[in-house]
Amino acid sequence: MLLFPDRPLELGAATPRLSKSKFLSGLQCHKRLYLEIHQPELATEPDEQTQAILDMGTEIGTLARQRFPGGVLVEADHRHAAEALQRTAELLRDPTVPAIFEGAFEFDHVLVRVDILERVTLGQDGASAWRLIEVKSSTKVKDVHVNDLAIQTYVLTGAGLALSGSYLMHINTQYVYPGGELDLERLLVVQDLTALAASRQADVPSRLAEMKAMLVTPAPPTIEPDGHCHQPYECRFWDHCTKDKPSRWVYYLPGGERAIQQFVKHGIETIDEIPSQFKLSVVQRRVKDNVEWIGPHLKAALQTVRYPVHHLDFETFMPCIPKYPLTRPYQTIPTQWSNHIESEDGQVLHEEYLCQDPKDSREELAVAFLESVGSEGSICVYSGYERSILERLIEALPALKGDLTRVMARLWDLFTVIRDHYYHPGFQGSFSIKSVLPAVVPALGYSDLEIQEGGLAAQQYYRMVFQETDWVEKMRIREELLKYCARDTLAMLELRRALLAKTLSEPS
Numbered sequence: 001m002l003l004f005p006d007r008p009l010e011l012g013a014a015t016p017r018l019s020k021s022k023f024l025s026g027l028q029c030h031k032r033l034y035l036e037i038h039q040p041e042l043a044t045e046p047d048e049q050t051q052a053i054l055d056m057g058t059e060i061g062t063l064a065r066q067r068f069p070g071g072v073l074v075e076a077d078h079r080h081a082a083e084a085l086q087r088t089a090e091l092l093r094d095p096t097v098p099a100i101f102e103g104a105f106e107f108d109h110v111l112v113r114v115d116i117l118e119r120v121t122l123g124q125d126g127a128s129a130w131r132l133i134e135v136k137s138s139t140k141v142k143d144v145h146v147n148d149l150a151i152q153t154y155v156l157t158g159a160g161l162a163l164s165g166s167y168l169m170h171i172n173t174q175y176v177y178p179g180g181e182l183d184l185e186r187l188l189v190v191q192d193l194t195a196l197a198a199s200r201q202a203d204v205p206s207r208l209a210e211m212k213a214m215l216v217t218p219a220p221p222t223i224e225p226d227g228h229c230h231q232p233y234e235c236r237f238w239d240h241c242t243k244d245k246p247s248r249w250v251y252y253l254p255g256g257e258r259a260i261q262q263f264v265k266h267g268i269e270t271i272d273e274i275p276s277q278f279k280l281s282v283v284q285r286r287v288k289d290n291v292e293w294i295g296p297h298l299k300a301a302l303q304t305v306r307y308p309v310h311h312l313d314f315e316t317f318m319p320c321i322p323k324y325p326l327t328r329p330y331q332t333i334p335t336q337w338s339n340h341i342e343s344e345d346g347q348v349l350h351e352e353y354l355c356q357d358p359k360d361s362r363e364e365l366a367v368a369f370l371e372s373v374g375s376e377g378s379i380c381v382y383s384g385y386e387r388s389i390l391e392r393l394i395e396a397l398p399a400l401k402g403d404l405t406r407v408m409a410r411l412w413d414l415f416t417v418i419r420d421h422y423y424h425p426g427f428q429g430s431f432s433i434k435s436v437l438p439a440v441v442p443a444l445g446y447s448d449l450e451i452q453e454g455g456l457a458a459q460q461y462y463r464m465v466f467q468e469t470d471w472v473e474k475m476r477i478r479e480e481l482l483k484y485c486a487r488d489t490l491a492m493l494e495l496r497r498a499l500l501a502k503t504l505s506e507p508s
C-alpha cells in the first residue's frame, strides 16, 4: 500500500489490522497480542498510576511539538484512520509544512501514528525527506524503543516515504531547571537510532507474518506466565493467565527469574514440592518452611531504641518536568511527613506536615520536621528511603546541614530488625511494610484507605497541587494523603509493639 490512498482502506476479513502497540505486544507475547485482539475484556483495567504514566507521556509529547514551530497536528483519532491517512497525505504534499505531528501511515496491514515527522531538504534539487522522531518520557534509550522505531520505519518506508533517519527524543535528567521558561532543547535530547532501527527492521516482516498466522487460529497459543509477562511492559492479562495457579505457586518464591526457571524446568509447580536438596536463600527457605520464626535476638534488637521513639515516613513526588528552580527532571521532592511519637510510658502523639501549594516547600517541610523530631530519641524508619531523602534535603538546604546530619545519626531501621529476626507465613517472602503489617497486626492494614501505596500518593499529590481546580476535591485528596502517610508511621509503632509482645516470655 502506498501513500495518498484514493479510496478507503479495506483489509481482508481474516487479516486483522495491527497497530504499532499491538506489534510490540506481539513481540512480548503472542498470547497477549491474541487476547488484545480477540478478548480484550479479559484485561485488567489500568489503575490510576498507570493512567498517570500514560498522561505524562501525552504531556511530554505535547511539549516536544513546541520544538517544531509551524508543525501541523493530524487531529483525526484512531477511530478515524481513513481521515488521518488522507490528512497526512495532504500535509506531506504541502511544501510549506515543516513538521507533522501524529501522522498516519499504513503498510502490510499495520497502521502507525508517528509522534513527529520533520521535513528536511536534501540536495540541490530541494527534494524532501523526513526525520522520524519518537518521543518518550523515559530517561534513556531502551531496547523496546528500537523495536518501536523498527516497526515505524518498516511501515513508513513500505508506504513510500523517504526517511532520512529515525530518532528517539527523551528526557535529559542532567537538565537543571533555572526557573522561568523551560529550555526544551536541553530538557529533551534527541538520539540518532537510525542504524539500530534499520538493523532491527530486517526481522519485522517475518515477525509480522508469525503474528498474523497466529491471530487467525481459533484459540490463543498456550504460553505459561512467567518473567516475560513483566518486560518490557506489565501485561494486563496477568490476573487472567494466573487465575488457576495454586496459592503456593513456585513463581511466588522470592528470587531471580533464573532460580525460578530451574524449578519450572524440573516440573515443580508449588513451593511445597521443592526437594530439600535444592539450595535456597535464607528468605526462600523461610517461605518454603511456611511457619512463624522468632529469632533468638529479636528482643535485644527491639530494645536498642531510645525513647521518645519517633516513627517517621516521608512522601515524595518525582515530576518528569521540573517544577522548581534548580531541580532536575524526575528529582525526588519530599512533600509530606508523618511522625508518631511514643514516650516511654506508652503515650502517643501524632504530628504531620503536608504542603498543598504549588511552591517549593522543602525548607518549610525540613524546618517543621526538625522541630517535630527534636533532639532526643530514636527515629524509627522502614528501609533506607528516609535516609536518602534527608541526604537530598542536605544537598538542597546547606543551611540546615548540621541539624539534618544530627537527625540522621538517630535513624533506627525497623525493616532490618524484622528481616534479620522475624518471619511470618503471611509475608509470603516480602518484607515490605504492606505485607508485614497485616500479618503481624491483623487489625491494622491498608485496605480501608483510598491511597494504599507511595506511587499513587505521589500521583494524587501532583493532581491535588498542579491539576485539580475543584476545592472540595483538593481537600478530599489532602485528607487521603494525610491518612495514608499517618498509617505508615502508626504501622511502624504497632509493629514494634506487637513484635515486642511476642518476646515477652523471654528473659531480658
Ligand code: SF4
Residues within 6 Å of the ligand: 028, 029, 030, 031, 032, 033, 035, 223, 224, 225, 226, 228, 229, 230, 235, 236, 237, 238, 239, 241
Ligand atoms: S500474562 Fe504473560 S502469558 Fe499471559 S498474555 Fe500476558 S504476557 Fe502472555
